[in-house]
Amino acid sequence: MSRPALILHGGAGARRGTDYGAEREHMAEVVARMAGLLAGGAAALDVAVEATVMLEDCGLYVAGRGGSPNLAGQFELDAALMDGATGRVGAVAALQGFRNPVRAARAVMDRTPHVLLAGDGAARFAAGAGLDRIDDPEAWFTRAGQGEDNHPPGTLSHGTVGCCVLDTQGRLAAATSTAGVFGKLPGRVGDTPIVGSGTWADAGVAVSCTGQGEYFLRTVAAARVGWAVEAGAAVGDAARDVMAAIGGLGGNGGLIALDRQGRVAHPFNSQGMKRAWLTPEGEVRVAVFERED
DSSP states (O other), X not given: OOOOEEEEEOOSOOOTTOOOHHHHHHHHHHHXXXXXXXXXXXXXXXXXXXXXXXXXXXXXXXXXXXOOOOTTSOOOEEEEEEETTTOOEEEEEEEOSBSOHHHXXXXXXXXXXXXEEEHHHHHXXXXXTTOOBOSOHHHHOOXXXXXXXXXXXXXOOOOEEEEEEEOTTSOEEEEEEEOOOTTOOTTOOOSTTSBTTTEEEOSSEEEEEEEOHHHHHHHXXXXXXXXXXXXXXXXXXXXXHHHHHHHHTTOOEEEEEEETTSOEEOOBOXXXXXXXXXXXXXXXXXXXXXXXX
């Protein structure tokens, strides 16, 4: 039996001088609730999904309810999850009209032979799966990213949530979800739903990324952390090396990673990254600007 652990993030767009008290409190609540599920024997994949649903639904982060419209006024949501124990994957991209893209990604994993569904096809599938719809987008979405350290229209703005989990059976899983912020072109897809770039989990490590997705795509960031750990690198070194490569290209953001011993890494090169984690000893920690590894 393993001692469970998890780490989650609420995006790498935090701006210095902003009060993130509500986000800190909420992230600690999510971690505490997931700790209870893990203590009861819940699987890593299930916990990763449930934690991400809580992050999507609260409206505090640039994912799920916290989303903002693209240049055409549409809310397009992306999500992915990966089960490290089996290698199973599910993802959706540019999904419109549904409350929890991570639940749609789970349905893709469980109900289809596919990895990724996009656009209208993803929406038709979500409807057939009976997932919760958004009846009034203007009333539902909170546009949480307006005060973040994002960039104006025409450049690479970012906002994401994610979770990496280790359960009592030693299984790892990762989930990531994003809605984007003002200024993205219709149909733009970043790293979040692209397994290997924004999300990764295998037998040794789970990874979820946040930031300017084009750079995480170009570096295959999440899988790159996994491959480095598989080759013998410590999770902290592997994560920092990947962020250094992204920074070297001019990219901005961060990532969270969790290995099978419960060790976490959460490097970022933005002003801050909202995150919280459960240690194998049962301690809950929360940070935004503090650089704690």
